[in-house]
Amino acid sequence: MKGNSKFEDLRIKLYSEMMQWQDDNDMTEEFKSKFFKLIEFCTFSMMESEDNFFALFTIQMKREIKLNLPTAVANTASLAHFIIYFNPYIFLECTLEEMKALVKHEVYHIMYNHLRRAENIRGKYSDLAISRAMDISINQYVKHMPLWSDNIENISLTYNIDLKRDLTMEEYAKVIQEGIDKLKSSENLSMIEEKMKEGDGVVKRTHEPAHAHDIWSESENSLNFEQISDITKKAISNAIRGKIPNEFKNIVKNMDRKSEISWQEYLKKVIGTIPYGYKKTITRKNRRQPNRLDLRGRLSKRIAKIIVAIDISGSITDKEIDQIMTEIFSIVKNHHEDITILECDNQVRRVYNAKSKKDIKAKLDRKGGTAFSPVFEYINRYKMRDHLLIYFTDGIGEEELRCLPINYKTLWVITGKGEGLSLKKPYGVIKKLSDVTVEVADRSYAKDAMKEILMEWAK
Structure with missing residues (x-):
């Protein structure tokens, strides 16, 4: 008192x-x-x-x-x-x-x-x-x-x-x-x-x-x-x-609980494993003239070459794309390759390159159906074999691809309310985008807060 x-x-x-x-x-x-x-x-x-x-x-x-x-x-x-x-x-x-x-x-x-x-x-x-x-x-x-x-x-x-x-x-x-x-x-x-x-x-x-x-x-x-x-x-x-x-x-x-690998973490692991050309090194002998110690050898140069395919017929919004590209450019900030953006519904509608987030264009407003094959056909046509494909989609589309993928790896990121990928054989890894807006949550206040942040603490 x-x-x-x-x-x-x-x-x-x-x-x-x-x-x-x-x-x-x-x-x-x-x-x-x-x-x-x-x-x-x-x-x-x-x-x-x-x-x-x-x-x-x-x-x-x-x-x-x-x-x-x-x-x-x-x-x-x-x-x-x-x-x-x-x-x-x-x-x-x-x-x-x-x-x-x-x-x-x-x-x-x-x-x-x-x-x-x-x-x-x-x-x-x-x-x-x-x-x-x-x-x-x-x-x-x-x-x-x-x-x-x-x-x-x-x-x-x-x-x-x-x-x-x-x-x-x-x-x-x-x-x-x-x-x-x-x-x-x-x-x-x-x-x-x-x-x-x-x-x-x-x-x-x-x-x-x-x-x-x-x-x-x-x-x-x-x-x-x-x-x-x-x-x-x-x-x-x-x-x-x-x-x-x-x-x-x-x-x-749950603060220190380990979560399942996120798509960002997966991307970090994959980047740097894609071979692209060669670089000189003094740690390896020249293969043609091994007795010439003054000549440098060669190592495979591994650098990120990325295609980002965006399903413009799905539930993904411009705000989600902005968040996604922020993450991607943060991950590849030390690399100098452009990222190739492909926008596709039932066909590839637009292709452009981006060096930073400011180069990202507003998503085209399309109401067509969804097909995954056109993206892989584009990759085959232009021989983009050494590229990593990140495909953002709500997951609803074909059950089978019209052509087999030739690209290095594929990461499917399911957006919005999508629960899975319609393809019977995805030819890649599937991850759920869980870090973007959650509209509906548990009615309990504590449970609602947990739904939003447990995965944040677990990272």
């Missing part, structure tokens, strides 16, 4: 000092020091309770004050750790219990991999719908959130929709977007949108739900999702000394 009194005294003192600032340059180093002491008190309070997992997770995060943050607390990832940001204008208006709830809220975002899941559905739904969906999918399980926080009840009233508990963030985004679309031409939405624009200056003094997670773009620009996953696993490993919340237990249990 005495500790809480000290906390409240410090909070009020900091709040009073902040309200006397003439401009934002008035924030002193002494204020920052005292503010971080307040955060330490908040963390210590969690350490003494059943929330010690969140405390142990949070103390690994670097802390910074950010006055232009459009919410009380947010996080980003750096190369070595997460950074948690605080906006004193909003944060200091909260009680101790509300502050602890806000910190827990950020850990939930990280544990449930919301950064990646939000990126997967961005473009399909508005940033406002995604942002609010992420928050209500968490806030229904976190007690003592501030009154201005999004919850099922106030979002249902705001957009005149019926939201149920225990849905996934993706399902919430869909329903919220439908509500936004219905209100688009109404005066109600105009009022809502005007409210969202309040406080658009450099400094933010109120919570702005439409922009609460804009800071995540700072993580996206400097890191990839694999790096963020590694940082998360490290933080979890150091935090499991505390009492693990029930909804996180399966995540921790």
